[in-house]
Amino acid sequence: MKPLYASLACSIVVTACGGGGGGDGTDAAPIAAGVLVINEIMPSNTTACADPFGEFDDWIELYNAGDVDLDLGGYYVTDDLRQPTKVILPAGLIVPAHGWKLLWADDQVQGLDHLSFKLDAKGEDFAIAAPDGTQLDMITFGASTTDVSLARFPDGTGAFAACATSTCGAANGPACGAAASR
Numbered sequence: 001m002k003p004l005y006a007s008l009a010c011s012i013v014v015t016a017c018g019g020g021g022g023g024d025g026t027d028a029a030p031i032a033a034g035v036l037v038i039n040e041i042m043p044s045n046t047t048a049c050a051d052p053f054g055e056f057d058d059w060i061e062l063y064n065a066g067d068v069d070l071d072l073g074g075y076y077v078t079d080d081l082r083q084p085t086k087v088i089l090p091a092g093l094i095v096p097a098h099g100w101k102l103l104w105a106d107d108q109v110q111g112l113d114h115l116s117f118k119l120d121a122k123g124e125d126f127a128i129a130a131p132d133g134t135q136l137d138m139i140t141f142g143a144s145t146t147d148v149s150l151a152r153f154p155d156g157t158g159a160f161a162a163c164a165t166s167t168c169g170a171a172n173g174p175a176c177g178a179a180a181s182r
């Protein structure tokens with residue numbers, strides 16, 4: 001065993017990774033289609049997953065299919081397609097490259113990732129738009145079953161399917177797609 005060597009190697013790796021970000025927030029370049037998508041959504045949540053305050057609020061999971069972390073500052077979300085720029089997202093809300101980010105639709109002031117509206121379990125829309133107003137993704141859903149999400153499988157590209165084994169903030173499972181697609 002070489003614990004000292006191991007920890008040294010770790011710290012070198014971490015340093016290399018941490019220094020590789022280097023992004024200057026170049027939000028001038030328009031985002032390509034399909035890079036930022038709605039990956040999973042739960043309009044009625046009682047036991048699936050809790051926000052950092054222990055509250056089982058409605059949530060939306062975004063997925064970043066790209067190779068660069070995305071800062072959602074200036075992006076828009078809405079639960080009303082007639083108001084595509086209803087809510088502007090704050091800077092510092094990051095969706096990691098090839099990673100997921102949960103937004104809590106709880107109409108509460110609890111941090112960057114909490115939206116000023118809730119989702120309607122009886123059905124409505126949710127959409128996300130780029131800072132220039134271009135719609136990036138949207139979903140229209142009907143009446144929701146409590147604690148059942150609608151999830152894309154595979155992540156980012158698959159069709160939405162009802163998912164009783166939701167995965168907030170993590171990769172969607174094949175069981176969801178299989179369960180709903182017959």
Ligand SMILES: [Ca+2]
Nearest residue numbers: 051055057106
């Ligand atoms: Ca909350």
Ligand SMILES: [Ca+2]
Nearest residue numbers: 167170171172
């Ligand atoms: Ca998921």
